[in-house]
Amino acid sequence: MAIERNEIIYDGPGGPFEGLAVRDTDWDDPRPGVMLVPNVLGPKEMDFANAERLAELGYAAFVADVYGQGNRATRADDDPARFMNALNADREMLRDRLLASLATLKTLDGIDPAKTAATGYCFGGKCVLDLARCGADISGVVSFHGVYDPPPFPNVTVMTAKILVCHGWGDPLAPPEVTVALAQELTAGGADWQIHAYGHTGHGFTDISATMPERGIAHQPDADRRSWRAMQDFLGELFA
């Protein structure tokens, strides 16, 4: 195994953007490409490490940047959500940046452009759902503790991307009625969808740096492990 990281500068509305391609160069044949969309903070080492785990599974991974080169946040910032909030207020711009990132994924070395998926964490979960909602040419998407409010414009019907939503039942950002509404939305969209709900699990359950249980945001090792396993099953099925 020879995992390699490559910075990718790419274009798009409001760009340039700076993503990271991560793959095992020992693979000779093109691999399915998996785009990873980070949480509220934007690309960071946690995402790069998860991209490496995808590469170890035999996927060519790509950490997408929807904020723009240099636009990164940390929890210590006065307003860690400023880049996210700007895009939440302009879902068309978000969609177009996601589509530019997906187009970039398909051009990367070592990727089979006919076999692509996306995973996303928190805000990134909303992003990958938006890819499915807009009918992006992608085989499947996985949301980990995502955010479920749909954009203020119509979804396509039929959503052709298969969808796996890994959900903490105690997530304060998505109480039961919001999760039920997501199921109804995806059903109306004709999507092939699954929602895996984990008990006693809040927001950010995959994030080992999430330590705010009093706000419902905390790493949960069981849900972390199970959702990663579910993602593997899902990707395995997509690219069988």
Added chain:
Amino acid sequence: MAIERNEIIYDGPGGPFEGLAVRDTDWDDPRPGVMLVPNVLGPKEMDFANAERLAELGYAAFVADVYGQGNRATRADDDPARFMNALNADREMLRDRLLASLATLKTLDGIDPAKTAATGYCFGGKCVLDLARCGADISGVVSFHGVYDPPPFPNVTVMTAKILVCHGWGDPLAPPEVTVALAQELTAGGADWQIHAYGHTGHGFTDISATMPERGIAHQPDADRRSWRAMQDFLGELFA
């Protein structure tokens, strides 16, 4: 591989009962035991075949009988639900028969009695949830298109069995509010639980003989395959 079926006559309230033990006798060491609780019709070839699939995975399987020897139904009967309805009206009796079946599982040849789980289909899904609810000494339970109404007496707290619920989102026996209530019940009980919901999927999704889509009861190949995979992941985690 040398899969063997053995009829097991056992005792319990309202017995005798007739179950079927299914295991691969090529295994020398004791295997985790998985009890399978059938749907409304009681033990039949579909259950025996699923028990064989469990045996092929390396488990020692046991198809439980909660109706009593000779009490079997078919879809062609005037009242296929008569045995089920009698037990639905007496959840204490149902519980006691389940506990007798579980105790029998632990005595079977080739089983490690410290490692047990149960899977159940439809009414059998209710049964395995009742095992968790009453605090049975069992590592985990899997409900496939189960029925979620709790018994009219209190559950234990903490439910120690881990729980996987594989659920068709369009199941007319369990609309969203019933599924949400189950999540709340299991949360209140302190159970380690997961609910996997599948879109465009009704009741009976694992049952290739289920052909009543107009009543929301139909085989769904994707949910069938995915739930079997999820069960494998779950059992693998239980007995790792």
